Amino acid sequence: xxxxxxxxxxxxxxxxxxxxxxxxxxxxxxxxxxxxxxxxxxxxxxxxxxxxxxxxxxxxxxxxxxxxxxxxxxxxxxxxxxxxxxxxxxxxxxxxxxxxxxxxxxxxxxxxxxxxxxxxxxxxxxxxxxxxxxxxxxxxxxxxxxxxxxxxxxxxxxxxxxxxxxxxxxxxxxxxxxxxxxxxxxxxxxxxxxxxxxxxxxxxxxxxxxxxxxxxxxxxxxxxxxxxxxxxxxxxxxxxxxxxxxxxxxxxxxxxxxxxxxxxxxxxxxxxxxxxxxxxxxxxxxxxxxxxxxxxxxxxxxxxxxxxxxxxxxxxxxxxxxxxxxxxxxxxxxxxxxxxxxxxxxxxxxxxxxxxxxxxxxxxxxxxxxxxxxxxxxxxxxxxxxxxxxxxxxxxxxxxxxxxxxxxxxxxxxxxxxxxxxxxxxxxxxxxxxxxxxxxxxxxxxxxxxxxxxxxxxxxxxxxxxx
Ligand code: URA
Numbered sequence: 001x002x003x004x005x006x007x008x009x010x011x012x013x014x015x016x017x018x019x020x021x022x023x024x025x026x027x028x029x030x031x032x033x034x035x036x037x038x039x040x041x042x043x044x045x046x047x048x049x050x051x052x053x054x055x056x057x058x059x060x061x062x063x064x065x066x067x068x069x070x071x072x073x074x075x076x077x078x079x080x081x082x083x084x085x086x087x088x089x090x091x092x093x094x095x096x097x098x099x100x101x102x103x104x105x106x107x108x109x110x111x112x113x114x115x116x117x118x119x120x121x122x123x124x125x126x127x128x129x130x131x132x133x134x135x136x137x138x139x140x141x142x143x144x145x146x147x148x149x150x151x152x153x154x155x156x157x158x159x160x161x162x163x164x165x166x167x168x169x170x171x172x173x174x175x176x177x178x179x180x181x182x183x184x185x186x187x188x189x190x191x192x193x194x195x196x197x198x199x200x201x202x203x204x205x206x207x208x209x210x211x212x213x214x215x216x217x218x219x220x221x222x223x224x225x226x227x228x229x230x231x232x233x234x235x236x237x238x239x240x241x242x243x244x245x246x247x248x249x250x251x252x253x254x255x256x257x258x259x260x261x262x263x264x265x266x267x268x269x270x271x272x273x274x275x276x277x278x279x280x281x282x283x284x285x286x287x288x289x290x291x292x293x294x295x296x297x298x299x300x301x302x303x304x305x306x307x308x309x310x311x312x313x314x315x316x317x318x319x320x321x322x323x324x325x326x327x328x329x330x331x332x333x334x335x336x337x338x339x340x341x342x343x344x345x346x347x348x349x350x351x352x353x354x355x356x357x358x359x360x361x362x363x364x365x366x367x368x369x370x371x372x373x374x375x376x377x378x379x380x381x382x383x384x385x386x387x388x389x390x391x392x393x394x395x396x397x398x399x400x401x402x403x404x405x406x407x408x409x410x411x412x413x414x415x416x417x418x419x420x421x422x423x424x425x426x427x428x429x430x431x432x433x434x435x436x437x438x439x440x441x442x443x444x445x446x447x448x449x450x451x452x453x454x455x456x457x458x459x460x461x462x463x464x465x466x467x
Contacts, residue, residue, distance in 0.1 A: 003031040003040030006066075006074065008167060008181040009146060015066045015074060020049040023081050032074035054084060057091050064106040067144045073109075076102050112141045114425050116148050118388040120163060121281075122156075131174070134161040137187050145170055145179065153177055155377060275304050278385045282355060288378040290356035290371070295320045300351025300386050307465055308348045309392035310334075311383070313401040313434060317366050320357035325350050330436040334398075337435070337451060341458035349390045353405035354379045376405050387425065394464045395427050399434025418457050420464065428464055432457035 002025065004018040022030055025047070031040050058080065065073035079098055083090050093099055122134035134156070140148075145168040152163065153172055162171045166186070170179045279299045285291055298315035301324060310326075318328030326334055338345050353376055359366040371379075383405055387395070397403040404410025406423045416431045423429050432454055441447040 001029055001031060001042035002044050002046055003033065003042040004046065004074075005033055005035040005037075005039065006071075007035050008143070009179055011066050011143065011146065012063060015062070015077070017049070018046060019062075019078060019081055020051075021046040022078060023052060023085065024050065025082070027075060027079040027082055030075070030078060032078060033071050037071065052085070054081065055088065055091065058084060061091070061102060061106055063147070064109040065102060067109050067112075067142045067147055068105050069142045073105055076105065109142050109144065109147075113144055113148055113151075114388070116140050116144060117151055117425075118384045120152070122161060124286075132159045134159060136161070136163045138163060138165055139186070140165060143167070149177055149179065155380070158374070275300075275386070275389050278382065278389065282382050285355065285379075285382070287381060288356075288375045290354070290358050290375055293359070294356035296323050297355045298323055298325055298352065298357070299355060299382070300325060300349055302345075302349035302351075302390075303347065304349075304390055306347060306349035306390055307393045308343070308461055309387065309390055309395045310345075310348050310350045310398065311395060311402040311406060312350075312352045312398050313436075314352050314354035314371050315357045316368055316436075317357065317359070320366075325352050329439060330434070333435040333439060333451075337455045338458055341455045342462055343458055349386070349392065351383065351386055353383060353401050355382055371401060373404075376401060380405055384424075387423065387427070392427065394461055395423055395429045396458070396461065397429050397431050399437065402434075403429075403431055418453070418460070420460075430457065430460055430464060 002022060004014075004022070006014045006018070031042060033040060062077040062081070065077040067073065068076075076098065080090065080102060083098070090096065091099060094103065116138055120136045120138050122136045125133040125135055145163075145165055149170055152161070152170070156172070157175070160171075160173045162169060164170075164184050166184055168179055168181050169184060170177070282297045282299050285297055291297070294315075298319050300309075302309075312326060312330070315325060316328045316330065319325055319331070325331070335345055338348075354371040356379075357366070358369045358371050358375065360369055361367075395406060397406050400410035400413045402410075403413055403416070406429050407421050408424065413431065413433065417433055418431065420428050420430050433450070435454070438447055438451050438454060441450060
């Protein structure tokens with residue numbers, strides 16, 4: 001009997017290595033388990049690895065299964081692997097009970113990943129460095145911390161952050177991602193900032209960055225006794241010196257803009273059970289510099305159970321003043337055409353990819369500017385939460401910015417319009433042009449023709465809802 005025990009971090013690689021040795025061994029002779037669940041009664045050395053190939057869908061499936069908390073995922077992945085040697089088309093047989101169980105677990109893991117993408121709430125930590133620092137507490141159902149790390153690096157590569165879970169602390173500092181399997185307890189609800197910051201400092205402290213003088217300058221000694229993080233400093237200084245590892249120093253992207261001195265640190269800790277809670281957290285958003293000149297955050301509006309979500313680019317001048325999306329000229333045109341297409345705006349959730357107005361001032365006029373990729377990326381934090389909470393059956397992307405925010409690629413809208421693609425989390429996205437494109441067309445005939453095409457695009461929504 002073989003009993004591979006898999007580590008909490010590096011699980012995927014360790015499973016793959018063991019699986020290469022055990023693919024030919026019947027699953028009944030293997031007792032898979034997590035290292036931290038304790039040793040097994042059996043511990044025969046694993047056979048030598050053998051080379052073999054597996055279909056691509058199996059690789060993706062196994063990646064998900066190894067995050068399963070109970071360890072059942074290891075066994076299931078091995079069972080499928082063993083059977084694949086003789087049944088190459090096994091995975092397409094959804095009626096097979098083991099394939100069905102693997103698919104069910106994979107779906108559960110995907111849902112957990114999505115929840116973590118959407119619901120991690122960062123809270124800004126005080127500090128004076130060039131890069132802003134955030135920390136978050138999250139409790140995933142499964143052991144997905146490794147699987148989600150790249151998502152947060154891509155999304156928040158321009159700031160330093162720590163995500164602390166009960167079992168793993170992930171940090172991203174100066175462009176370096178690190179993960180450590182350290183137990184942590186949920187921060188006190190009374191003051192999550194204090195607890196988290198202490199955890200951040202003591203668990204993920206990077207000794208290569210320890211510059212005692214700079215630290216004292218940033219945080220003068222007289223404040224230490226009042227600051228939670230300062231509690232950890234003396235022991236950190238004492239223990240750090242021998243542990244310095246060579247670390248990548250350069251940040252991969254420019255630092256995210258620091259808000260004005262008087263701006264409050266951002267609190268993304270809202271308990272996002274409802275749209276109202278997310279909306280109120282978004283009011284204080286400083287994730288990109290656009291908040292500084294805009295009048296207010298213009299959040300989405302509409303029923304939380306709307307079956308259709310309409311996504312535009314960003315609020316314009318009128319929306320910025322009113323605090324509501326699509327109330328200016330583009331919104332009026334949308335409303336008019338939507339009625340002709342059989343869409344009731346009151347039953348849709350209407351929102352934007354970017355929630356602050358971007359403009360340049362020309363005399364008394366504020367001229368709209370297209371948001372850049374960083375601004376769109378920062379704001380998907382909100383859009384994803386809207387998607388998760390509203391959970392629409394169909395999403396309509398109006399214009400290239402919405403298309404980019406929803407699918408990751410905004411090019412070629414005129415070729416893609418009228419077609420249906422998928423959001424990052426697998427929902428159908430109907431692609432169409434932005435109503436302001438129609439307003440800008442100088443030729444009345446072309447404008448009429450394009451407006452009719454816009455109507456025809458929107459008219460597909462009821463059909464998609466029924467499918
Ligand atoms: N354009 C948009 O994309 N959204 C609005 O809310 C208004 C104009």
